[in-house]
Amino acid sequence: MARAVGSLDPALGTGPHGGGLWTTRGPGAGLGSVRDVRREASVLHLDLDAFFAAVEQRDKPSLRGRPVVVGGTGGRGVVATASYEARIYGVRSAMSTREARSRCPHAAFLSGRFGAYREASRAVMGALREASPLVEPLSLDEAFVDLAASPDPTLADLSVESVTAFAERLRARVTEVTDGLTCSVGVATSKFMAKVASDLDKPDGLVVVAPGTERELLRPMSVTVIPGVGPATADRLRRAGVQTVADLEQVSQEELVRLVGSAHGIGLFHLARAHDDRPVVAERETKSVSVEGTYDSDLSDLRLMEHLLVRQSGEVAARLAKAGLSGRTVTIKVRLHDFTTTSRSATLPEPTDSPAVVARVVRSLLAELAAGVETGPALRAGVRLLGVGVSGLADWVQDDLFADLDGSDEAAGTTDEEAEDLPEPPRARSSGWAPGADVVHDEHGRGWVWGSGRGVVTVRFETRESPAGPVRSFPVDDPALHLWQQPEDEPTDDPGGPAAREGGLSAPG
Secondary structure, three states: OEEEEOOOOOOOOOOOOOOOEEOOOOOOOOOOOEEOOOOOOOEEEEEEOOHHHHHHHHHOHHHOOOOEEEEOOOOOOEEEEEOHHHHOOOOOOOOEHHHHHHHOOOOEEEOOOHHHHHHHHHHHHHHHHHHOOOEEEEEOOEEEEEHHHOOOHHHOOOOHHHHHHHHHHHHHHHHHHOOOOOEEEEEEOOHHHHHHHHOOOOOOOEEEEOOOOHHHHHOOOEHHHOOOOOHHHHHHHHHOOOOEHHHHHOOOHHHHHHHHOHHHHHHHHHHOOOOOOOOOOOOOOOOEEEEEEEEEEEEOOHHHHHHHHHHHHHHHHHHHHHHOOEEEEEEEEEEEOOOOEEEEEEEEEEEEOOHHHHHHHHHHHHHHHHHOOOHHHHHHHOEEEEEEEEEEEEOOOOOOOOOOOOOOHHHHOOOHHHHHOOOOOOOOOOOOOOOOOEEEEOOOEEEEEEEEEOOEEEEEOOOOOOOOOOEEEEEOOOOOEEEOOOOOOOOOOOOOHHHHHOOOOOOOO
16 A cells, blocks of 8 residues: 655755755765755655565465574574564564564574575566566665656656645555565655655555655654664764754754764764755665674683684685775674673774785684673683674775785784694584474475474475475485576676675565
């Protein structure tokens, strides 16, 4: 069901420059800089509903209408997404699987099938690119579309009525090309407002914000609706008496800068007034390259942590080199046994893609954490995830940077001899039959893994096109049972980006 927010008055919101836009874009820009703002609701944001879980329900008829949780299925796992049936019980993204099981023990807990998600995402992104040449994928299940660039003649005037009708047709097209998936869509004069709008009528909704009504819509909302206002910033604003966007609108830019810093304060000042001039960019630059690993039991040996981080440094450097990129800022990420996540970063004077340089910085950052009064004991109490990332990317490398680091094993970190003395990091045990994985049996045909353990794998035989099917069990080494792989299409743009290709599951809406 589509709904328009506000009147159809095309006038822009009021402000210090009338219909103009505050912006700080560019090195010389400052308070009072003005750029043209869109006068029509022509930015569309599309978000596939509970994407991973919805794909599983689509492909597994017996799960339709039932709670489904996708993510890590072991005791150390984390929820990537939950179906709306599971959300009723309080299951949410980023929750530990252990807690999700306690809240909703009757849910189907599945490990995820990246090939199926990628196939659905490609179909959606293809439908969006048919609608406009300017499509900016944010992840596998989310994208911005610039309707002003669409060749569709029905969008000639970009009126609220015409963009609403077009968005309804686009939603129907997405459902068609994905065999039944739904999406929530927002249309507004900016990316920020389009994203806000798409969240207002989930799932399977459409909200169009009429130009000139943006601030009226925002004022009663919590400040957390603004990107970048997480729990810490919200708490700081709350202590200053700011809880809603209307409250935030009354605070001067100078006061916001004092409260939360220059860049963040200026951004909050503008977004509280619905001022956002960011364009829809068809090809987004990679902002960082990272690698991380989650372990089946907590790490407490600092030498092993260092060894693993140095190994990850080499993987990150190899990916940088392969992409012809380099970066200045090196970051380590550490998730503790209690799910608390901490990080440390250091910025180099020049960009690098050298594994030795990255490793040296990583070792220094880990040593800094280990020496901390609070972080040191926390590290030794147990670490469940380690990661290394490089950001501040450039497409060039400074020659002879840190020339004393020649890339040898000694410079890069732990030597082979030292590594031999270290235990292997604990990894999740697997029978090879992950819950939810597609399989095919020589006699019974295609199905999916219901569960496995103690030498037995249980399969439900059904597919997207079939009714709910029967359940049968087999020995895990049954020669007639095989994993089934999604046939690969011709290579296309992967909107999931490097992190998605590494196999990590982000959290869809």
